[in-house]
Amino acid sequence: MGLPGTGALVVLALGTIALALTQGAAQGALFLVGGALGMSLYHAAFGFTSAWRVFILDSRGRGLRVQMLLLAMAVVLFFPALASGTLFGNEVRGLVSPAGLGVIAGAFIFGIGMQLGGGCASGTLFTAGGGNARMLITLVFFIVGSVLGTVHFDWWASLPALEPVALWQPLGPWGGIALSPAIFGAIALITMRVERNRHGTLEQPPESERHGMARWLRGPWPLVGGAVALVVLNFLTLAISGRPWGITSAFALWGAKIAQAIGIDPTAWGYWQRPANAEALQSSVFSDVTSVMDFGIIAGAMLAASLAGRFAPSLRIPLRSVIAAVVGGLMLGYGARILQEAKKSKGEKRTAAQADLAALGKEPSAPPTTDRTVTEPTYEGLTRKFAEGMPTLGIFSDEGGQFLGGFAMSSDNRQKTLAALNDLWQGNPIRRTRQGDGSFTLHERRLAMHLMVQPGVARGFMADPMTADTGFLPRFLICEPPSTIGTRLQSGVRYDDAALLAFKARLKAILETPLPMDLDTRELQPRLLALAPETRNLLATFSDEVEKAQLQGGEYSHVTGYASKAAEQAARIAGVLTVWKDLSAENVTKEVMERKRDAAPLLPLLI
Template structure:
């Protein structure tokens, strides 16, 4: 279930399209440049990012659209796909995180404090999802897919992210509990059993709600393509997309030593942009932390998250070209532009103070056994509920019973 309507028009599909060939060449050259400049490991993560972009696009794996479909219409396939993704994730992650190493290299999860900053930030992020038209991963793959409006969301996402670093120390000083790891508390087996039970409970609730409202579960539409054509041009089943995202996240853990993340790069891009206008982010607490200070002082392409984000955009672009759907449309209603700007700022600011987004905090946090990931899910969902209520002011609404993907 996609976050955004990519375009109504189509471009020539397939590998014979010069734009497709150009994008593939750009991917290869980008990997080669990153490899020579910053090492083979970063080049490999760039390719993993591209694979994530292809998967997100072809499976139309959305968080924003999936949550809105459940809130508005009681359709839960997207949420069930998320639960499957998380289930595969904890099965892969928990034993490795419990051991503290993978293939002899140290690994760590995203385990963050549980407190008011997570509650406020995740609620802001959830609200921003519905106004901005996407989450963190959704913004990247729809930008790569050719959605011009989402470029605006991405720009203000970066603005909001850097604003979130200005008073990050104040937010983190609010009442909170120390990080809680289910893996540390219950061991890999106990944490896995508890998590799988919760995933099954959420999935069961979506099934009950959907059957109560519609009498049956929504069936997958008959695809236009089959066999290798479907592999190259999509669409892929959303459940397959969830499994692939979990596997690619685990590959990220193996290569980078940490789970997949997205929005720390947006804060970095925003801070570097602010420096061009004479602003000195190094005076802020967030950028005085060793890892963040190092990232700010280094080239963007030396940053793991930035490299993977760029890879996601390029991978989604290649997927859109193979599907024949890469055709940016610059005719964007003014209210939609306003929603993208407001939503982008909320997304960026919320992600910083909540220790991450739908990928770093929700996906990465839950598969790391962090309680803050579950807290993020609850309050981001509540933010989505408010965002759904506010959408009619900004967007022309579809007829009753239809969930528009924009």
């Protein structure tokens, strides 16, 4: 195995123990998983992007077909866990990323860097660990490029991007499992057809000089074996760390820490001001999951190269190759950083915003709308106003035909609306049970109505038996004043606004008085306006007289619906007149009930 392999084995053993003792058992386990990934990548010579390069340049698709197998196995293992959000009792999450302009630009830069640098992120890491000096140069400048990518993070993150979508969300885990292998299988079939058209036959795995345990220890592994190992190890990463395996974020962290060491402050860059990145920059590099696993991959690849007898670094690198490694590394790092962060930024900004909102505590209730009047509401709209706004509303309109001829009073909705308004007139709670709006009950809401309607419109509405049978019309005080046409003369008229201004001032004072209500539930808490004893007696006498007049053949026998509510209407109007004069009045006096000047006279006109 040699000295490098022994050193790598010692590092893996002691590193696992040291990390477990200082950073927790999980970090120690992840370092060991990283070592196993390094061995798997090296022995299987598994490159994710190199398989696509080989297919594009040479039409050989064996590597791509193995990748499709790897992805299909990963979907079967990962989707159920990610959809449930837990694995072995631990919370897990996927890296769900949206496509956007930043992703396209980052992928393009990364692709060029991969060709110049000689490998992708995992390929760079395991070949550098395996003793390839040129790839070590690529790795160094990969780190530099990653830091440069964080400098411009804000700009790349601001570019347009689509919403992130995970197949297990719209389709469910089993729907995603069914669809994904179908896509992977189609890609595999395409590679087979292209390869046969160009070469006549499919490429076969090369024969290995080693067999049995010697092959698994010293390599080379079959590609399928490497794919299975990578899936299993990635699943272990998910189970231990709560997220899938990643590589490149550690390079930016290493570079930022080196920048700090030489006097450059990266905390001024937007990338390092994000909470998770700022915390990683302040903490030990050994507390970072990705860094620990990357260290393990390097050690594991070194051990694998030593076991295979191929660990032999050579510093004899042509200048052109060095330049290509430098430029390729820079582009790999820069492209990978903007690619990953452009993908993550939209979802992570949303997650960060949700976390910030959660930290503020329970969402406060929206301030109530200040609307006091509406003109032509539906009952649903009215209840929404009561739920979101003030506990008192008025349906006031000088074009009442809009309400009477509107949607709420259409033939399909009239009975429902009339019954609901009757309930409000009686002061009953508003109860709503609807799938879209949810269920709620509103107590202590009050509604007033004042509609001015053209006589023809009013007569058409009043002629509908439903308006009387439901008791709706008897709840109104209906009047038709005589027409003033022919008497509206302007010459010689003297205007005196004193009465109107006094009315306006009183109305303003009442409206500016705070409502007696619970501020949390917005339920009215009205005080009791009692009837003075003599007032009660007067009202009882009036009620009895009207009741007797409803007997068959009596004066009010033809309008019993209206007559039955006359006493209640009298009490309501007397109460309004009382508080109009004095909001703090404690009872309704006999004088108010009898006062002809205000009521003109009140009781007889109620019928």
